[in-house]
Amino acid sequence: MTRPADFDVPEAEDFDSPHALFAGLRHGCPVAWSNDLGGFWAVTRHADARAVLEDWRTFTTTVQNVVPPVATTQRRPPLHLDPPDNIPYRNAILKHLSPERLEGWGPRIEDMVARFLDPWLAKGGGDICAEFSFLLPIALLAEFFNLAPAEAERIRLVGAEFNMALQRQDLVTLRAKSDELYDIARALIEDRIAHPRPPESDPTASLLAVRVDGAPLAHDLVLGALRQFLLVGIIAPTTFIGSMAVHLARHPEHHARLRDAPDLVPEALEELLRLYTPYRGFARTAREDTVLGGRQIRAGDALAVVFTSANRDAEVFEDPDTFRLDRSARDLLTFGRGPHMCPGAPLARLLLREVLRQLTAKTARLELTGDIEMTRWPEYGPLRAEVRAIPVGGAANS
Ligand code: HEM
Numbered sequence: 001m002t003r004p005a006d007f008d009v010p011e012a013e014d015f016d017s018p019h020a021l022f023a024g025l026r027h028g029c030p031v032a033w034s035n036d037l038g039g040f041w042a043v044t045r046h047a048d049a050r051a052v053l054e055d056w057r058t059f060t061t062t063v064q065n066v067v068p069p070v071a072t073t074q075r076r077p078p079l080h081l082d083p084p085d086n087i088p089y090r091n092a093i094l095k096h097l098s099p100e101r102l103e104g105w106g107p108r109i110e111d112m113v114a115r116f117l118d119p120w121l122a123k124g125g126g127d128i129c130a131e132f133s134f135l136l137p138i139a140l141l142a143e144f145f146n147l148a149p150a151e152a153e154r155i156r157l158v159g160a161e162f163n164m165a166l167q168r169q170d171l172v173t174l175r176a177k178s179d180e181l182y183d184i185a186r187a188l189i190e191d192r193i194a195h196p197r198p199p200e201s202d203p204t205a206s207l208l209a210v211r212v213d214g215a216p217l218a219h220d221l222v223l224g225a226l227r228q229f230l231l232v233g234i235i236a237p238t239t240f241i242g243s244m245a246v247h248l249a250r251h252p253e254h255h256a257r258l259r260d261a262p263d264l265v266p267e268a269l270e271e272l273l274r275l276y277t278p279y280r281g282f283a284r285t286a287r288e289d290t291v292l293g294g295r296q297i298r299a300g301d302a303l304a305v306v307f308t309s310a311n312r313d314a315e316v317f318e319d320p321d322t323f324r325l326d327r328s329a330r331d332l333l334t335f336g337r338g339p340h341m342c343p344g345a346p347l348a349r350l351l352l353r354e355v356l357r358q359l360t361a362k363t364a365r366l367e368l369t370g371d372i373e374m375t376r377w378p379e380y381g382p383l384r385a386e387v388r389a390i391p392v393g394g395a396a397n398s
Helices: 017-028 046-054 087-094 105-122 128-133 136-144 149-168 171-194 203-209 219-250 252-260 262-275 345-361
Strands: 031-034 040-043 125-127 282-286 290-292 295-297 302-305 363-374 382-391
Touching: 031 295, 040 046, 046 290, 046 302, 087 203, 087 219, 105 125, 105 128, 105 136, 105 345, 105 382, 125 128, 128 136, 128 219, 128 382, 136 149, 136 219, 136 345, 149 171, 149 219, 171 203, 171 219, 203 219, 219 252, 219 262, 219 345, 219 363, 219 382, 252 262, 252 345, 252 363, 262 345, 345 363
Parallel strands: 040 302
Antiparallel strands: 031 040, 125 382, 282 302, 290 295, 363 382
């Protein structure tokens, strides 16, 4: 339903403009209605974002999960189910992401990052999104799900087309690509049924092995869960790596500091995850009339939890727009909060730390050489960023 808008979603954005818009909203209208993207409340302050994420009884994920809304054919757990229905699906993937399980991943991730980064560096850089960050997360996902190289390549291509269709709001292509992702997930399940693997080492087998009161999970929901897993871990690292490169190019002093003191990389990553939070449009729907930030929310209203804004809230982060390595604590919302908080966060951190380490260790400097093309809601970060990589001790290839 249309009602007076507090803000319009801009047609065009650059790397900084979303932050300026959100800062204005946090100060003047922290829970703000827009009639764009299907109509939604933007929840921009940290405290309100937390309240929405933690109060799943009032704010459900079962209706609309992102802004703009995506017409979905099926529910995809665990994100599309409220507690306690989400728990068996969540546990099935969580057990593959425990600290003990992730212990062995360090050297594999180191090799993987080098495998994709070194060719990009050897040619002096280029579009870091198309030539590096679109390739790496899917390679990790492929290893995580024990996928054959051809399956992984198909997911990469279909996933990229799905994401572009989402960016353009091309609903016909979006539906077609979503169906293709379902086909891939279906084939993977059939393969694991025909050729069983131990659930301890295979997330798909793990989902198939779950029993609730002695019964397996409903087949269509297992399919939906796998379809979600195949895409959910790819998009955020992809755009975020682009943001890290833009930051390093704009701040050669930070680049030099991390190269000279690589032990600062984990701390620096946390600060970058705060400043360039890649999701801004994960959504909830109000189950009942309620008040948030002084605004009357009606039953059925969609709310975008704007993580990208909450992480720059001056109420929680002093000097919020500045990259600082001396913050005593960071109450980050980058990976969400509450019952749907990202189970992939430890794996994502491992990957992103290694990217930041190698990017700063292997280059003297990064330089932006063109415009940055940005993603749109529900994401934040570059879709294309031309970056020249100046190698340590030398000049870049032209
Ligand atoms: C920079 C990287 C990543 C970011 C910023 C990120 C962020 C998020 C956020 C904010 C949510 C919560 C959404 C909500 O509450 O509506 C989420 C959920 C989820 N993420 Fe991530 N994620 C990242 C990487 C990954 C990776 C690598 C994986 C897989 C290994 C993954 C798997 C998931 C899953 C399965 C969910 C749904 C959890 C549930 O509903 O219980 N994510 N992610």
